[in-house]
Amino acid sequence: xxxxxxxLYFNGINGSTGRYDLEPMPxxxxxxxxxxxAPRQADDKAHLDELKRRFQRDTEAHYAPxxxxxxxxxxxxxxxxxxxxxxxPAVYExxxxxxxxxxxxxxxxxKEYMGPLAYRGxxxxxxxxxxxxxLARNGAGPGPVDPGxxxxxxMIVGDPDTIPFRxxxxxxxxxAVGRIxxxxxxxxxxxxxxxxxxxxxxxxxxxxxxxxxxxxxxDVATNMSRDxxxxxxxxxxxxxxxxxxxxxxxxxxxxxxxxxxxxxxPAFVFTASHGMCYDSGDTRQEAQxxxxxxxxxPGPSWQQAIPDSFLFAGDDVASDARIFGSITMHFACFxxxxxxxxxxxxxxxxxxxxxxxxxxxxxxxxIAHPRGGALAVIGHVERAWGSSFHWNRAGSQTEVFKSxxxxxxxxxxxxxxxxxxxxxxxxxxxxxxxxxEDVKFGATADPYEISALWTANNDARGYSVIGDPxxxxxxxxxxxxxxxxxxxxxxxxxxxxxxxxxxxxEAANSLMMDYGVLDSVRGAAASLQDAAQKMGAWLAESFQTxxxxxxxxxxxxxIDAVKFENGAFSGATLRAMTVASLDGNTLVCVPENNGxxxxxxxxxxxxTLDKALHNRVELMKTAASAIASLVPGVKAL
Amino acid sequence: xxxxxxxIDAQTAAVxxxxxxxxxxxxxxxRPGGQDGVDAVSYSFGVLDSMEQAARKLTETVSDLLxxxxxxxxxxxxxxxxxxxxxxxxxGRATSAWPQFPSxxxxxxxxTSMDRVLAxxxxxxxxxxxxxxAMMAISASAANPLLAMNxxxxxxxxxxxxxxxxxxxxxxM
Numbered sequence: 001x002x003x004x005x006x007x008l009y010f011n012g013i014n015g016s017t018g019r020y021d022l023e024p025m026p027x028x029x030x031x032x033x034x035x036x037x038a039p040r041q042a043d044d045k046a047h048l049d050e051l052k053r054r055f056q057r058d059t060e061a062h063y064a065p066x067x068x069x070x071x072x073x074x075x076x077x078x079x080x081x082x083x084x085x086x087x088x089p090a091v092y093e094x095x096x097x098x099x100x101x102x103x104x105x106x107x108x109x110x111k112e113y114m115g116p117l118a119y120r121g122x123x124x125x126x127x128x129x130x131x132x133x134x135l136a137r138n139g140a141g142p143g144p145v146d147p148g149x150x151x152x153x154x155m156i157v158g159d160p161d162t163i164p165f166r167x168x169x170x171x172x173x174x175x176a177v178g179r180i181x182x183x184x185x186x187x188x189x190x191x192x193x194x195x196x197x198x199x200x201x202x203x204x205x206x207x208x209x210x211x212x213x214x215x216x217x218x219d220v221a222t223n224m225s226r227d228x229x230x231x232x233x234x235x236x237x238x239x240x241x242x243x244x245x246x247x248x249x250x251x252x253x254x255x256x257x258x259x260x261x262x263x264x265x266p267a268f269v270f271t272a273s274h275g276m277c278y279d280s281g282d283t284r285q286e287a288q289x290x291x292x293x294x295x296x297x298p299g300p301s302w303q304q305a306i307p308d309s310f311l312f313a314g315d316d317v318a319s320d321a322r323i324f325g326s327i328t329m330h331f332a333c334f335x336x337x338x339x340x341x342x343x344x345x346x347x348x349x350x351x352x353x354x355x356x357x358x359x360x361x362x363x364x365x366x367i368a369h370p371r372g373g374a375l376a377v378i379g380h381v382e383r384a385w386g387s388s389f390h391w392n393r394a395g396s397q398t399e400v401f402k403s404x405x406x407x408x409x410x411x412x413x414x415x416x417x418x419x420x421x422x423x424x425x426x427x428x429x430x431x432x433x434x435x436x437e438d439v440k441f442g443a444t445a446d447p448y449e450i451s452a453l454w455t456a457n458n459d460a461r462g463y464s465v466i467g468d469p470x471x472x473x474x475x476x477x478x479x480x481x482x483x484x485x486x487x488x489x490x491x492x493x494x495x496x497x498x499x500x501x502x503x504x505x506e507a508a509n510s511l512m513m514d515y516g517v518l519d520s521v522r523g524a525a526a527s528l529q530d531a532a533q534k535m536g537a538w539l540a541e542s543f544q545t546x547x548x549x550x551x552x553x554x555x556x557x558x559i560d561a562v563k564f565e566n567g568a569f570s571g572a573t574l575r576a577m578t579v580a581s582l583d584g585n586t587l588v589c590v591p592e593n594n595g596x597x598x599x600x601x602x603x604x605x606x607x608t609l610d611k612a613l614h615n616r617v618e619l620m621k622t623a624a625s626a627i628a629s630l631v632p633g634v635k636a637l
Numbered sequence: 638x639x640x641x642x643x644x645i646d647a648q649t650a651a652v653x654x655x656x657x658x659x660x661x662x663x664x665x666x667x668r669p670g671g672q673d674g675v676d677a678v679s680y681s682f683g684v685l686d687s688m689e690q691a692a693r694k695l696t697e698t699v700s701d702l703l704x705x706x707x708x709x710x711x712x713x714x715x716x717x718x719x720x721x722x723x724x725x726x727x728x729g730r731a732t733s734a735w736p737q738f739p740s741x742x743x744x745x746x747x748x749t750s751m752d753r754v755l756a757x758x759x760x761x762x763x764x765x766x767x768x769x770x771a772m773m774a775i776s777a778s779a780a781n782p783l784l785a786m787n788x789x790x791x792x793x794x795x796x797x798x799x800x801x802x803x804x805x806x807x808x809x810m
Binding site: 090185526527528529530531532534535536538539549550551552553554555556557559560562564567568569572600601604605607608609611612614615618619622 | 692693695696699700703706709711719720721722723724725727728730731732733734735736737738739744748751752755758759762763765766768769770772773775776789790792
């Protein structure tokens with residue numbers, strides 16, 4: 001088969017149909033798509049110039065920050081956090097332990113981009129701020145990072161609808177960028193607690209790496225990623241000094257095995273598989289898009305909806321998983337996130353592939369795990385492509401992966417380690433733009449080469465860090481014992497007594513002790529309990545006689561003169577009374593008039609009694625529910 | 638239906654809605670990370686170390702609410718020259734004074750009013766019980782620092798709900 005006719009295979013399986021998200025297509029067809037791509041935004045030209053500068057810089061052997069800056073030292077590189085304009089201050093507060101730590105580490109190179117300095121998303125009046133506009137507004141232009149102006153490590157806090165993936169891609173060319181976004185404040189707090197505990201506590205992980213390579217039967221894409229990516233990485237990893245590699249490929253790469261691996265995760269976990277994708281708006285899309293399709297999938301012969309038992313999604317991360325301190329990397333479509341609009345369109349407006357842009361639930365769950373989460377997840381936004389490790393006529397190309405992973409294994413911050421992908425993106429973009437310009441002016445180009453460059457370009461830019469870009473693996477020195485239990489971060493003197501399966505709340509309490517807020521938290525909890533008890537006392541007092549209903553009926557000729565005092569009316573004549581106790585005893589005083597029962601008054605009295613009895617039933621229910629909640633262990637009365 | 642009866646019905650509906658709101662807060666606190674969590678609430682209690690202040694504000698609101706819950710409600714109904722009076726408390730005790738010869742219209746109206754007042758007080762008591770549950774759930778979450786921000790946001794919502802409840806109670810009494 002010629003290069004033009006050769007089929008290109010793509011990662012990504014549609015969960016609704018069980019079929020490929022993108023069917024294999026000839027290189028010529030994809031080449032047409034690539035040539036149809038025109039700059040979609042005004043800043044694309046500037047971005048391309050930046051990529052070319054980056055490429056030139058990289059070929060001159062400089063990486064990221066300006067010369068002389070040690071990427072491992074935050075005091076030199078600086079560290080900054082970017083919020084969206086108008087972000088909820090509660091998120092800032094939830095992250096405050098992490099921000100405080102980074103401020104200590106980065107000193108005067110610590111920056112908070114919030115308030116007037118915050119990123120400005122799209123509004124009715126203006127489009128989303130470009131990277132160049134953001135940098136210019138904050139005093140920086142193109143070129144190597146000067147941490148004295150803008151820090152090298154930048155953590156974006158916000159959803160990708162507000163702070164677009166495109167901004168992240170572009171910023172990542174110069175800077176080391178990561179992003180976090182969660183649905184709950186608790187997850188923000190959990191992530192901050194994990195990072196702080198990892199860097200200030202006793203966490204030291206064994207030098208263990210797991211390589212998980214799915215190869216589904218009859219599926220070209222995963223067989224290729226097993227043979228040319230996962231397999232070579234496992235062999236290479238085993239040769240790294242002091243590192244032990246656990247290799248799970250083909251029949252071992254099942255969902256059950258991955259679950260087992262994460263029950264005590266190695267320091268670094270690499271997976272290569274299809275990522276799940278769904279039709280825009282599918283009810284499973286936000287929870288499962290980017291989930292890892294495991295060996296359980298029988299391959300393309302399976303022509304129906306993909307069941308949950310085939311895939312590993314965020315909800316599959318067990319509540320007792322031990323992933324604290326790990327870093328994971330996933331070669332899978334949409335593993336890191338999904339943009340609202342596809343990056344791949346031949347002409348015109350890019351199609352919507354989701355109702356909104358969102359981060360993958362799996363990385364969110366991994367890094368915000370309540371028992372201590374992974375420090376970062378490297379994944380792919382949008383589709384991942386085989387061309388990132390397989391080059392036409394050159395075969396397997398894994399140097400970018402190996403270089404990135406090597407930096408991670410050596411304790412580099414994850415954002416710095418990912419510079420190899422950013423450098424590759426710059427190189428490919430520069431080459432691609434030159435080639436497309438040549439074609440535009442009449443040159444003849446190999447469609448396979450164009451399509452390969454284009455897919456590789458998009459693939460390289462899609463690798464993103466979910467998490468703080470400054471986190472790094474905390475590894476046990478050779479010959480020293482490893483230490484992962486979360487509680488040991490806080491209670492090193494009592495580590496032996498800490499149960500391995502400590503309750504989340506206990507673990508969390510321990511995580512927070514170093515921050516000096518636990519006493520305050522306990523004080524607040526005690527105050528709230530006091531207030532609840534006060535309400536309970538009010539209920540008890542109000543219902544103290546609820547065990548009996550007492551209805552009394554008076555009659556008066558001059559009702560205006562009647563006064564209610566001490567539970568009775570003065571100035572009126574008591575004519576009827578009923579006392580009904582819970583034990584069934586009922587005392588009744590029936591009114592009479594001239595020796596016969598006063599039917600009219602008795603009816604009034606009876607009706608009142610009915611209402612009081614009904615009311616008692618309702619109040620008893622209320623009392624039961626209150627007691628059940630105020631007295632632990634009592635569920636119902 | 639008289640204007641007063643309409644007012645009581647509206648108050649009862651408001652209190653029942655507040656109870657639902659409080660129940661939702663409890664559910665959200667007990668299910669952190671859920672789709673309907675309380676994370677989206679913007680709160681104004683300040684930084685993490687102001688938790689005690691948040692708790693104090695909430696307890697003050699509780700005290701204010703309880704003060705506004707009169708132990709006894711008095712129902713008066715007048716039809717023409719005739720008037721009936723009934724007092725009810727939360728324990729279900731009812732004490733009535735009637736004219737010697739009440740008209741059917743007076744009787745019917747007074748009984749209907751009594752229904753409404755009892756329903757309102759039952760709703761209030763239910764809302765108090767619900768709020769107590771919410772307080773316990775929040776205190777449990779506040780004790781877990783990973784859930785503390787969620788708990789604080791819930792505390793703010795509960796405080797707002799209780800303030801509305803106190804206003805409803807004051808209007809009803």
